[in-house]
Amino acid sequence: MDNSHDHLVKIRNVHFKRGERQIFSGIDMTIPKGKVVAIMGPSGCGKTTMLRLIGAKLKPSQGSIEVDGQNIHRLSRKQLYTARRKIGLLFQSGALFTGMSVFENVAFPLREHTNLSELLIRDLVLMKLQAVGLRGAAGLMPSELSGGMARRVALARAIALDPQLIMYDEPFTGLDPIAMGVIVNLIRRLNDALGLTSIVVSHDVSEVMGIADYIYVLADGKVIGEGTPESIKHTQSPRLEQFIQGLPDGVVPFHYPAKDYAEELLA
Amino acid sequence: MIARMQALGEQGLNFCGTFGRAGLFLLATLLRRPRLIRTFPLLVNELYSVGVLSLIIIIVSGLFIGMVLGLQGYNILVDFAASEKLGTLVALSIVRELGPVVAALLFAGRAGSALTAEIGLMKATEQLDSMEMIGVDPLWRIISPRLWAGFIALPLLTLIFSAVAILGGYLVGVQWLGIDGGSFWSNMQATVHFREDVVNGIIKSLVFGFVVVWIAVFQGFDAVPTSAGISRATTKTVVYSSLAILGLDFVLTAMMMGGW
Amino acid sequence: MRTRTIEISVGFFMMLGVLALVFLAFKVSGLTNLVGNHVYYVTADFNNIGGLKVRAPVRMAGVRIGQVTQIDLDHKTYQAKVTMAINNADSNIPDDSSASILTEGILGANYVGVAPGYADKFLHNGSKIDNTHPALVLENLIGQLLFSVNKGSEKKS
Numbered sequence: 089m090d091n092s093h094d095h096l097v098k099i100r101n102v103h104f105k106r107g108e109r110q111i112f113s114g115i116d117m118t119i120p121k122g123k124v125v126a127i128m129g130p131s132g133c134g135k136t137t138m139l140r141l142i143g144a145k146l147k148p149s150q151g152s153i154e155v156d157g158q159n160i161h162r163l164s165r166k167q168l169y170t171a172r173r174k175i176g177l178l179f180q181s182g183a184l185f186t187g188m189s190v191f192e193n194v195a196f197p198l199r200e201h202t203n204l205s206e207l208l209i210r211d212l213v214l215m216k217l218q219a220v221g222l223r224g225a226a227g228l229m230p231s232e233l234s235g236g237m238a239r240r241v242a243l244a245r246a247i248a249l250d251p252q253l254i255m256y257d258e259p260f261t262g263l264d265p266i267a268m269g270v271i272v273n274l275i276r277r278l279n280d281a282l283g284l285t286s287i288v289v290s291h292d293v294s295e296v297m298g299i300a301d302y303i304y305v306l307a308d309g310k311v312i313g314e315g316t317p318e319s320i321k322h323t324q325s326p327r328l329e330q331f332i333q334g335l336p337d338g339v340v341p342f343h344y345p346a347k348d349y350a351e352e353l354l355a
Numbered sequence: 356m357i358a359r360m361q362a363l364g365e366q367g368l369n370f371c372g373t374f375g376r377a378g379l380f381l382l383a384t385l386l387r388r389p390r391l392i393r394t395f396p397l398l399v400n401e402l403y404s405v406g407v408l409s410l411i412i413i414i415v416s417g418l419f420i421g422m423v424l425g426l427q428g429y430n431i432l433v434d435f436a437a438s439e440k441l442g443t444l445v446a447l448s449i450v451r452e453l454g455p456v457v458a459a460l461l462f463a464g465r466a467g468s469a470l471t472a473e474i475g476l477m478k479a480t481e482q483l484d485s486m487e488m489i490g491v492d493p494l495w496r497i498i499s500p501r502l503w504a505g506f507i508a509l510p511l512l513t514l515i516f517s518a519v520a521i522l523g524g525y526l527v528g529v530q531w532l533g534i535d536g537g538s539f540w541s542n543m544q545a546t547v548h549f550r551e552d553v554v555n556g557i558i559k560s561l562v563f564g565f566v567v568v569w570i571a572v573f574q575g576f577d578a579v580p581t582s583a584g585i586s587r588a589t590t591k592t593v594v595y596s597s598l599a600i601l602g603l604d605f606v607l608t609a610m611m612m613g614g615w
Numbered sequence: 616m617r618t619r620t621i622e623i624s625v626g627f628f629m630m631l632g633v634l635a636l637v638f639l640a641f642k643v644s645g646l647t648n649l650v651g652n653h654v655y656y657v658t659a660d661f662n663n664i665g666g667l668k669v670r671a672p673v674r675m676a677g678v679r680i681g682q683v684t685q686i687d688l689d690h691k692t693y694q695a696k697v698t699m700a701i702n703n704a705d706s707n708i709p710d711d712s713s714a715s716i717l718t719e720g721i722l723g724a725n726y727v728g729v730a731p732g733y734a735d736k737f738l739h740n741g742s743k744i745d746n747t748h749p750a751l752v753l754e755n756l757i758g759q760l761l762f763s764v765n766k767g768s769e770k771k772s
Contacts, residue, residue, distance in 0.1 A: 143488050165492075172490040183485035186476075200491045245489075396618070403621040407628045446643050511632030518635035521643055544645025545672055545679070553639045 096121045096253055096285045097142060102151035104134070104141065111137055112148070113309040119253075124279050124286040126296040129306035130331060135289040136180075138306070139255045142287070143177050144168055156252060173201060176246030176254040180261065182238035184230040190217070190241050191226040197248045216244040220274060236267025243274060253285045254278075260292040272299055293332055297321070305331060377573045384502055384572075387495040394500060401504035405466045405568075409512055412465050413458060417516040420453060421445060421523025428524075429532050438534050442543035445524030450552045454517035456604050459563035461516075462509050463596035467571035470501055471592040474575025475585035483576075498572055505568025506561070513560035555611050562603060567596045654681060654700040655740035659714045659727075664695045665750025667716055667725040673699045674717075675729045680705040683727060699727060701738070710736040715748035725750060 097119035104112040111134040119125045127135050140146045142153055144160045152159050156174060163171055184193050194213045198204060204212070217223040220240040230238060239259065246254055259271050276299045279286045290296050296303065297317045305313040305320070305328060313320060313328040320332065330338035346352070428444040474497065477483050483493045521543075529536045547553070571592045578588035640646045664686065673681040681701035689696045701708070711732030716725050729744070738744070 145484065145487065169490045169492060172488055175488065177485065177488040179481045179485050181481055183481035185482055185486075186480070197489045197491075200489070200496070242485075249489075399622055399625050400618075402625045402628065407621075407624045410628060410631075450639065450643065508628075511629065511635075514632050514635035514639060518638045518643075521639075540642065541645075543643055547644040548670060549640055549644040549646040553636075553644050 094121050095119060096156055097287070098152075098154040099138075099142075100152050100154075102141065102148045102153060104137065104146070104148045106137075110309055114151070115306070115309070115311060117304055117311065117314075119285060119287060120302070121252075121285050122279075122283060123301040124275065124288060124299055126288045126290060126300035126303045127306060128289075128291060128293070128296060128303060128331070131291060133306045134309065135291075135306060136257055139177060139257055139287065139289055142255065143172065143175055173197075173249050174252045176249070176251040178239070178242050178246050178254065178256045178259060180258040182230075182235075182242040184233075184238055184242055184245070186230050188230075189226070190222070190228050190230065190233070193230065193241060194245045194248055197245065201249060212248070213244075216248050217241075219247070219278065220244045221270070234267070236263050236270065239263075239267075239271060240274065243271075243278070247278060247282065247284075250282065251284070253287070255287045255289070257289050258291075259288060260290055260295050268295065275299055293334065307331070373577075376577065377569065380573055380576060381502075381569055384494050384498050387492065387499050397496070397500040398504055401500045402508060405470070405501070405504045406508035406511065408469075409462060409465045409508070410515070412461055413512045413516050414519050416457065416461055417454075417519035418523040420457060421449065421520030421525075422527045424448060424453075424520070425524035425527030425532075429528055429534070438528075438532075439538035440542055441524065441528045441534055442539040442541075443546045445528070446521050446543045446547045447552065449517050449520045449524070450547060450556050452604070452608070454520065455513050455556050455559035455563060456600060458513040458516040459509060459560065459567060459600045460597055462512060462564070463567045463571070463600065464593055466505065466508070467567050467592050467596050468589045470505070470568070470571040471575040471578070471589045472585060474498070474501075474572060475578035475580070475588050478576065478578060479580035479582070479585060498576065502568055502572055505571070506564050509564030509567065510557055510560045513556065513563075517556065551611075558611075559604065559607050562607060563600050566599045566603065570596050570599065653703045655703060655706070655738075656684070656698055656700055657738050657740075657742050657744060658696055658698050659744035659747050660689060660692065660694040660696050661714075661716060661747050661749050662694055663716075663749035663752065664697060665716050665718075665725050665752055667695075667697065667727070667750065671724060671726050673701065673727045673729060675705070675708070675731065680708075680729070697727065706737060706739075708738045710734040710738060710742070711746065712738065712744060713746035713748065714744045716750035718751075 095118045097117070099115055099117040102112050102115045103110075115138070117127075127138060129135050137146065141148055142155065142160070144153075144163070147161050153161065155171065158167075158171060160168070160171060184190075185196065188196065191213055194216050195209050198209050198212060202209075214223055214226065217226055220243050222237060222240055222244065225233065225237065225241070230241070233241065256275065259275065260268055263271065272295050275286060275288060278284060288296060288300065297320075300317055303313075303315065303317055303320050304311055307327060313323055313325060315323070320328065323329065323332075326338060329335075336342050424445050425441060428441050429438055432438045432440055432444065474483075477493075477497065483497065486493045486496060525536075525539060528534045529539050574588040574592045574595075578584045667683065667686065669683055669686055671683045672679045673683065681699050683697055684700045685698035687696045687698075688694075697714075708729065709732040711734040713730045713732065715728050715730070717728040718725055732746070
């Protein structure tokens with residue numbers, strides 16, 4: 089992983105603060121082209137924040153993030169909006185536009201950014217919906233979809249403009265096993281079929297282990313471990329072990345910091 | 356005591372901060388270059404939800420307010436044997452004050468709160484974020500058409516409200532209480548002036564429309580993205596708009612009467 | 616199909632608004648001269664105009680023919696100079712007509728009443744009505760009445 093123009097996203101020494109809270113203190117990551125990279129970590133460690141930094145929704149207080157050779161935080165508003173067409177972000181909730189049908193949702197990026205004819209848009213939308221297996225749901229409204237279906241429609245919308253990079257924010261949470269399997273399968277298949285680069289943010293260890301080519305584990309504002317799923321599994325670091333195997337008590341304590349138990353009960 | 360003053364000072368600063376953010380937000384929205392061909396269909400859609408959907412409440416309220424004014428006015432005027440002046444009374448009070456103010460209050464309750472809730476919900480469900488990530492500026496795509504639709508819709512609604520209310524006064528005064536229709540209209544025409552009364556009413560409604568939509572859209576955009584946050588923002592929209600309408604009405608009336 | 620209904624209803628809404636404006640302009644405020652060049656101006660000096668106000672109607676035989684547009688005080692004669700806009704449709708008002716300040720009913724507003732004269736020449740833009748009658752001020756009338764009543768009773772005693 090050192091051939092530098094094979095890297096789509098380069099994150100160098102990123103610091104980020106939200107209010108008084110230091111969320112990142114010096115993060116370095118590289119996302120190679122064409123791979124599925126997972127960012128893992130316990131809840132609240134700033135995984136979603138990282139996606140927002142890459143999408144330039146937030147600005148780091150220090151350090152730089154390059155997407156496809158451009159420092160995304162130095163772009164003008166107009167350039168940024170152009171650059172964002174290369175990035176698809178799949179929100180946890182799907183974030184479909186509730187006022188539009190499934191078809192219109194997927195057509196939205198095409199209508200806004202291209203001047204394609206209505207016929208061509210229709211074909212493209214149906215193709216994208218076919219890719220996620222929901223061509224038959226084109227006429228439904230978002231309120232009529234299940235959680236898994238909404239996420240698949242959002243995926244179809246995210247790939248409508250054929251982006252280079254697609255980021256998934258917690259794609260596995262709150263799904264039944266079948267829908268989960270569908271999404272896991274889709275992420276891998278779309279990545280390989282469309283030549284995408286994917287970043288998956290999740291804390292579902294087993295699913296991520298199954299599809300990721302490379303994994304970064306974040307905790308306490310730092311990268312505490314990285315490597316292929318195989319090497320992560322056999323790592324010796326106690327923190328990493330606790331997270332990967334899901335042990336309730338360890339380096340991360342079970343108890344929230346509190347006064348001595350006996351002392352508080354007797355008080 | 357000091358703590359109370361501190362809290363007061365903090366509230367003042369918060370207020371200034373909110374006001375500043377609202378101003379910057381408005382400026383940023385208005386500066387978005389409107390692309391006519393693309394914006395027009397959006398504007399029509401918003402005119403529908405802001406204007407057409409408010410039409411029923413505006414017409415019904417206008418009718419009843421005009422009818423009540425007719426009834427009350429008649430009972431007072433008849434003591435002075437001046438019941439044919441009813442037209443003047445109804446028309447002047449409607450065109451100058453009640454039309455712009457009541458229509459704006461109804462508009463704030465009907466369209467303003469709906470705008471806040473809609474935009475707040477879009478924010479809470481990350482629709483605004485995802486639109487931004489698709490590379491579409493939500494200020495341009497979502498906020499701007501709503502803002503313009505509101506500016507256009509309220510003056511039209513006010514005109515409709517005033518017209519319906521005067522017809523309501525006519526119904527009660529002439530059709531029911533039996534005032535002479537000719538003197539009803541001619542007394543009205545002799546005292547109501549287009550420039551001083553009707554146009555001033557339109558100016559008021561333009562100002563009210565601007566303020567109400569600004570408050571509504573900003574509250575939605577600035578809402579805390581939770582269900583509690585949205586309901587609070589909606590309440591705030593109605594309260595702030597109503598206060599702004601009544602306060603501005605006094606200022607505008609004073610300015611118009613003072614001949615500024 | 617949905618967009619079509621929306622478009623139609625929005626169009627209907629806009630038309631309703633314009634219709635309301637037209638109604639307010641013509642039926643309610645009696646706007647007849649949008650451009651303002653359908654009138655000519657005539658002045659008249661009065662000793663006392665009572666409660667006459669700008670925009671009060673000008674009537675001839677009870678028919679409205681125009682309105683008062685301006686009221687000034689003449690600093691030489693100390694008379695009130697009233698400027699009236701008369702509709703062009705009523706351009707055949709004799710030159711020697713007289714103007715008086717009248718009241719609608721007992722408590723009504725003042726207006727200018729024009730009584731026709733007999734001259735062959737007509738009033739035109741900028742003419743002046745020389746023959747004027749001031750407003751009857753109620754207080755003065757009552758004062759005179761009391762005065763004459765007093766006089767009468769003095770004679771008798």
